Structures are given as structure tokens and as C-alpha cells.
Amino acid sequence: MLILCIWWAGIILEFVLLLRGVQGRLLRRFPFFFSYILFVFLQTILLYCVHHWNRASYPVVYWTCQYIALFVGSLIVFEIYRLALHSYPGTSRMARNALLFIFALTVAKVFVYQTNGALSWLAHAPTELERSVRIVQAFSILALVCVLLIYAIPCSRHVKGILAGYGLMVATSVFDLSLLSHFGDSFKKIWVYAQISSYLFFLMIWLYAMWSPAPEPVHQPEPPLEDYSRIASDTQQELAKLRLGFRKAER
Amino acid sequence: MLILVLCIIAAVALVLALVAFSRSRNATDWASVSQGGSTVRQLSRSSFANASAIQEAIFSREDWEFIKREGCPALEELFVSERKAVACYWLTVISSRISAIRHNHLKNSRLAHNLSPGQELRLLGRFLYLSLVCRVGLLVIQLGGPLAPANLTAHIQRIADGLPVARENSFAPLREN
Numbered sequence: 088m089l090i091l092c093i094w095w096a097g098i099i100l101e102f103v104l105l106l107r108g109v110q111g112r113l114l115r116r117f118p119f120f121f122s123y124i125l126f127v128f129l130q131t132i133l134l135y136c137v138h139h140w141n142r143a144s145y146p147v148v149y150w151t152c153q154y155i156a157l158f159v160g161s162l163i164v165f166e167i168y169r170l171a172l173h174s175y176p177g178t179s180r181m182a183r184n185a186l187l188f189i190f191a192l193t194v195a196k197v198f199v200y201q202t203n204g205a206l207s208w209l210a211h212a213p214t215e216l217e218r219s220v221r222i223v224q225a226f227s228i229l230a231l232v233c234v235l236l237i238y239a240i241p242c243s244r245h246v247k248g249i250l251a252g253y254g255l256m257v258a259t260s261v262f263d264l265s266l267l268s269h270f271g272d273s274f275k276k277i278w279v280y281a282q283i284s285s286y287l288f289f290l291m292i293w294l295y296a297m298w299s300p301a302p303e304p305v306h307q308p309e310p311p312l313e314d315y316s317r318i319a320s321d322t323q324q325e326l327a328k329l330r331l332g333f334r335k336a337e338r
Numbered sequence: 339m340l341i342l343v344l345c346i347i348a349a350v351a352l353v354l355a356l357v358a359f360s361r362s363r364n365a366t367d368w369a370s371v372s373q374g375g376s377t378v379r380q381l382s383r384s385s386f387a388n389a390s391a392i393q394e395a396i397f398s399r400e401d402w403e404f405i406k407r408e409g410c411p412a413l414e415e416l417f418v419s420e421r422k423a424v425a426c427y428w429l430t431v432i433s434s435r436i437s438a439i440r441h442n443h444l445k446n447s448r449l450a451h452n453l454s455p456g457q458e459l460r461l462l463g464r465f466l467y468l469s470l471v472c473r474v475g476l477l478v479i480q481l482g483g484p485l486a487p488a489n490l491t492a493h494i495q496r497i498a499d500g501l502p503v504a505r506e507n508s509f510a511p512l513r514e515n
Binding site: 175177181218232237238240258259261268269315318319321322 | 339341342345346348349350351352353355356358359360362439441442443444445446447448449450451452453454455457458461462464465468
């Protein structure tokens, strides 16, 4: 009964979020985010129907939908990257390099598994596969957030809300799936409740972010740009003076 | 078990980063960030109009010997606490200047089309090193007793005098020093 209530609450919140997207003309600005919400909304209804009328095929439908949702969800990270960094080519380049580094690590890890002949577990352990994808997502979001923080990129409340909600969802998934794969079936019942109820929380974060009429940060006209090597050498000179002073102080 | 721990660490790191991101202020607030956030006790700026003269007056060994001759423990305690406060003040100023240089660099480099990630990482290392030196300096001042900060702050005074002034208008309060 409780799980049905949470399920219905999720459907209602997703519907309200979609309505807000239409009413606030946010669909054009955040196409991937609202595609994701629409997909999860339809997925929830489909899973509800399958759960009621054809319970035997529920796991297959669930995992198929889950993998599609994972792919669509990854596009949200791309959307935030596009929205937040399009005016900042330097930061965009740093973020690209960080994401490439994470991608290279992932490819290397998969390559190691493949050469060990251990790739067959993917077909048998869907939770393991989801956890691996979630970990890659988690590191991608972490890299993006670090770059946004270090370079103090101004973000609207909408973008912050989307990133916070999705990032927390990924972090919770990594946490839950790790416990599930470690403790096995004994944790499964808690996992089901934790997953569904935490999703309600993320929906509320998104609703709160989307409901706030926060204006986009105003991009003031920037001064003419210097060459990066000039900027870096200026900074190095200023730092060198500081270091020289510290060396004197150490003596 | 190791994988479980690593995954949990990754999840917690992401949550912490997101919390920091949600609470972060936009670029327009950089100036206020560079000025605020210090937990060190600072003396009022108006009392440091002529920093060199005050440094000579307060940090001279003669003053300390004079205070000791008075044989008043309360006075000695006040003297030591004031000396520490001044030394901490100067380190805080240097720390603020490092922040100002860093913010100035990031503000310019985030717009540069030909940014070099390797160079950025090297500069980040330098910023971290200098910030660490400031922290260690503060620790030395707190632990070093009444005479140790005197020499150190004298050096710090010379460093502060030779520092470049931050170029951006947003760091105007630092120019007052």
C-alpha cells in the first residue's frame, strides 16, 4: 500500500513538473531534462500497468526502461555542460579535458575486464552494470561541478536545481546499488523503498528549482580577451614575487 | 568490501561537491568572498594607516623588554595577544592577495580560447602551495611565543610591501592597504 502511494505521488509530481515546463516555457531551454522527465513519467505508468497485469515480465520491462533512462539521464549532464559553459570557452575546455580523462579511465577499466573475460557478468548482473554506469555518471558530474566551482561560473537557479537533483540521484543510486551488490537479497526490500522514496525527494528539488522565477545571470560585456599564455605568465610573475618573499621569510 | 567503500566515498564526494555548488555564489560575489570568511581575529583597518611605522613601534624588542620590566602579567598577556593579532592580520592580507591573484587569473582564463589544462594545473599547484605556507605561518605565529612572530611579521611586512596590487576594480578594498 505504501509503495503504491509513493508510486502515485511520483506520477503526480512528474506530471506537475511537466506542466510547469510547458507553462513556464522551459521545454526549449531544457529539452533533455524534460525529455528525461517525460520518459520517466511514461515509464512509471508503464511499470505500474505491467506490475498490475503482467507481473512476470516486470523485471525485463523494468531493466529495459532503466537502461534507456540511464542513457537519457546522461544527456542531462551534457545539457548542463552546454548551458553553463557556452559563454566560457576556457572553462569549457577544462571541463572537456576532465570528462575525457574520466572517459579514458572508464574505457581502460572495461578493456581490463574484457581481457580478463569477465564481461559476461554484465548479462547476468544488471545491478552491477547500472552501478558501473552510475559511477561513471557520478565522476562526470563531480568533474563538472568542480570546474564550475573553481571557475565560479554563474549558473541560474534552474541549472543549479537540475544539477543538484540529478547529481544527488546518481549519488544515491551509487550508494544503494553498492549496498545491494554487497548485501544481496537481504537489502533488496530496503533498496526498493529507498529508491522510490528518494526519487520523490529529487522530484521535489526539481519542482522547487523550476518554480522559482529566477532570472538567468546577466552576462556583463567582458573586456577584450588577452591571449592565455599572457594571462598565465602574468599570474606566474605575481606568484613568483610572493614565493620569493616567503623564501626570504624562511631564512 | 573495498569496492563498497570506494563507491560510498565517491557518492559522498559527489554529495559534498553538490552541496558546495548549491551554496556557491556567482562570480559577481568574488570580491566579497576574497574579503570575508576569515576566522582570524583582525584589528581594525583604520589603525594600520601607516603599517611600517606601526610595525616598527609594536614589534621592536625594546617594547617587549620594557613590558617585561614592568612586571605586570596582565600587560604582558595583552602585549602578546596584540602582537599575535597583528602578525595574523598580515598573513591574512597576504592570503587575501593570493586569493585576489587567483580569482583574477580564473576570471580571465575562463574566457581564453587557447587555455592550456596542463598550465592551469601547474598554477593551481602554486596557489595551493602559497595558501599552505600562509596557513603554516599562522600556525607558527599561534605556537611560536612572543618573540617568534616579531621576526616573521617583519619579513611578512617586506613581502606585503613588494606585492603587486590586484588589477580588478572588484578588489578595490585590497588597494587601501
